[in-house]
Amino acid sequence: MAHGAGGKASRRLVEGLFVPLLSGGLREALGDAARVSFGGSTVAITTDSFVVRPLRFPGGSIGELAVNGTMNDLAVSGAKGEAMVATFILEEGLATSVLEAEIRAMAAALRAAGVALVAGDTKVVERGKADGMYITTTGIGSPLSQVCVDPRSVRRGDKILLSGPIGDHGITILLARGDLDLEAELASDTRCILPLVEALASEAGPGIRWMRDPTRGGVATVLNELARDCGLGIVLEEKELPVRDQVRGACELLGLDPLHIANEGQFVAVVAPEYADAALNALRSTPGGEEACAIGEVRSEPACAVLVMTNYGGSRIVDMLIGDPLPRIC
C-alpha cells in the first residue's frame, strides 16, 4: 500500500519494475507527461488512476479529481489538454445515482477545462473490490510553444514558486473519512490549473525550468525528486510556505507536516531569477492565483536534498514521504 502513496516506495516501484521492462523513453516515463512525435506533430500524453475514499468530499469528488488530475499533469508538462478518454471500474452494487453524480461532476470539470471526453470503457467487478469506483483517465495535449520543462535546465539561483496554499486536499480527505472525528471548514483545492500555467507561460515562458503538481506525497516529495534529478539543493523558507490555519491546526494536532500532504489544485514552478517577478505577477493577476508566492530557491547545497530554514536560524532536512502520512501521538 505504501507503493501508492507517492513517495519513495512509489518511485522504487516505477524505477525498479516498470521502467526497465516497459519503457522506450526512460526520462519521459518519470515525468508527468510524455511527448510523442509522429507524422510531423508532437503531442503530450499522460495517464493517471484515481482511487479515493470517500468518493465525495467537501470541494469535490472522484470525478473532478479524475479530470483535473490528468489535465494538470499535462499543464505542468507544458501542454494544453485537448481530449481525454476515461475508464471506469465499478463495484457491483454501486448505486446508479452515485455513478450519475460522478459523470455529472466529470462533465462539469471537462467543460471548465475546455476539453472533450472522446472515448471510454466500463467494467464491473465483484462487490468489495473497488471501493465503489476507480477511474483512470488519459489525456492528450498540444505543447505550449513557450515552455520547455526539464530538470536538467535548473540552475543555482533559480526561484521556487508555489501557486497557493498547501495541504487543503489531503487534510480534507483525512477529515472526510471520519476516523479522526475532526471537523473543520476546509475543502479540497481540486481545479484545473491550466489558466495559471498559461499566464505563467505568456509572461515568463522562457524562464520556466520545471513544473510539477504536488499531489500524493506533497511539495516535499516533488521537490526531493527534482533535487535528485538535477543534483542541486532546494532551500525553502518556512515562513513563506502558505498554509491555511485549519490545515496547520490539523497538522499540529495529528503530528503531520503540511509539506507531505497531497494537493490537487496547485503547482510548483522553478523559474530563472530574472523572470521570477514577472512570473509571480502573472500568477497573482490570474483568477485563482492570488495567493501565489515564492517559497525558496535552488542552491548548490545540500545537493540532492531539500532543506527548510526556520526564521530563527535553524534548519531541517525534509525527505520524500515514506508511505502514507500517518497521524502520531508522540
Next chain:
Amino acid sequence: MCLAIPGKIVNLVPDQEHIGTVEVAGVRRKVDLGLLQEEPPKAGDWVLIHVGFAMSKISEQDALEQMHLLQMLGESELAMQEVRGYGLEEDGDSGAPAAKAN
C-alpha cells in the same frame, strides 16, 4: 506520548457529561474533560489536548510571565554594559569599556 496541543473550549456538550468541543486553529474535536473534574473547565478556557483528552488547563498568567522572563533575557546584561560604559563598575571583572556589540 508527547504530542499535546493547546485548544480552546468553544462549548460544553449539554447532554454529554465531561465532553467539550475544543478548537485548534479552526479545527474542532470533541474532547473528554474527565481528567480535569477537580476543577472543571468552562467554555473559553484553554486546555492542553492529548489523544482526545484534556490533560491540563493552560494558565494564561503563567504564559505571560514566561514571555516576560524571556523578554528580559539579556536585559540585565545590557544594563550591566551600560553601567560599565559610565565607568560605574565596582568589581574589576571587566576593566575594559563596554565595547561589546550586542
Next chain:
Amino acid sequence: MRFVDEFRDPELIAKASDEIRRLSDPNRHYRFMEVCGGHTHAIYRFGLKDILPSNIELIHGPGCPVCVLPMGRIDDGLAVAKDANVVFTAFGDMMRVPGTHGSPLEHKARGADVRIVYSPADALQLAKRNPDKQIMFFAIGFETTAPSTALTLMRAKAEGVKNFSVFCNHVTIVPGIRAILDSPDMRLDAFIGPGHVSTVIGCRPYEWIARTEHKPVVTSGFEPLDLLQSIVMLLRQLKAGEAKVENQYKRVVPWEGNRAALKVLAEVFQLRPYFEWRGLGFISQSALKLRDEYAEWDAERRYPIPGTRVTDPKAAQCGEVLKGVLKPAQCKLFGNKCTPEHPIGALMVSSEGSCAAYYNYEHRKAAAMANSAGSAA
C-alpha cells in the same frame, strides 16, 4: 496559533540563544539528556541544534514508548488480530512498527482488520458501533497517555460495553530514567525533564535525581523557546553549582501533578513486577497492567497470548545509544543495515527514536553537505 506561535518568536529565540552563549563555559562540554521522544522530535523539527553552541550536546533519552516496546509484544498483539472478528486499533505511531511477521499495516494488507485511532475513546466508540466485532485497543505510552486509557476503561465498564478490550503496554518514565543513571558508563550533566508526562505526575518524582545524583532537572515545554529557556535554566544551575528540580513548563505542568488523572490510574491499573524495555532489558515496577476489577477488559486475559520474546541482534547497540554512551552513528548497523525504512533496533523504529531522528535530520544533512563539498571541490 495561540500558546504556540508566541513561543516561536524569532527575536526571543535570538535572545535566548545569546543568553545560552553567555552562560555556557567555553571550556566545558555539557551533556544534557532530554528524556521525552517528543522533545527529541521538537529539537530536530525546529533545527535547535543549529542555534546551540557546539559545546552543548543533547543526548536523546528513552522516553519513546514505541522505541522501548519489545517486538514480542507487537507479535502478541497482532496474534490476537488474526481472529477475523477482532479489530486491532492503535495510534498511528504503531502502524509501521515491524513485528516478526510484519507491521500492523502489513497485517492489514494481508487481510487483518487494523485501524488507526486518534484516541482510546474512538476505539470504545468503534466497539459501541460494531456490536458484532471485538475491538482491541493496543495501548502504548507513558503516564501522559495512560490516564486516557484508564478513563476509557472506566467508561467501558460503567456503560457495560463488553466487546472492548485493552492490550496494555503502558510504561512509567522514572524507572527508565533510573536505568539510565544506574549505568556505569553514563556521563550526563543534567536533564531536560519530561513535559507532558509531568502534567500527570508533577515534578516531585524527579527530586531524587537532583538530591541523590546531584543533577539539575528542568521540566520543559515543547516549543523552541521552551527548550531554549530550559537550557538557560540548566546552565544557570550548573554555573551556580546547584542541583534542583525546576518547572519551566509552568503554564501547563502543575508541581503536584493532576490528582484526578493519578486517581484514575490507581483505579484501573497496577504496576507489573517487571517489564522488558527494548534496548534496556527488564526493569522492575516500570509498567502497568489492568487490575482484577477490569479483568474482563484485559486483552491479555481474554485472548490466548503467545508470550513471544524476540531478542534484537547482538550487533544492535540500542541500549548504549539510549544511555548516551554511543552516538547513533557509532552503532555498527547505523545507516547500512538499520535505517528508518528497514529498522533493526528500537531506536530506528519511531520517527523520534534517537537513531531515526538523527538519521532523518542530521545524517542526511551531513551526507548532503558532504556530497556538495565533494562535488564543489
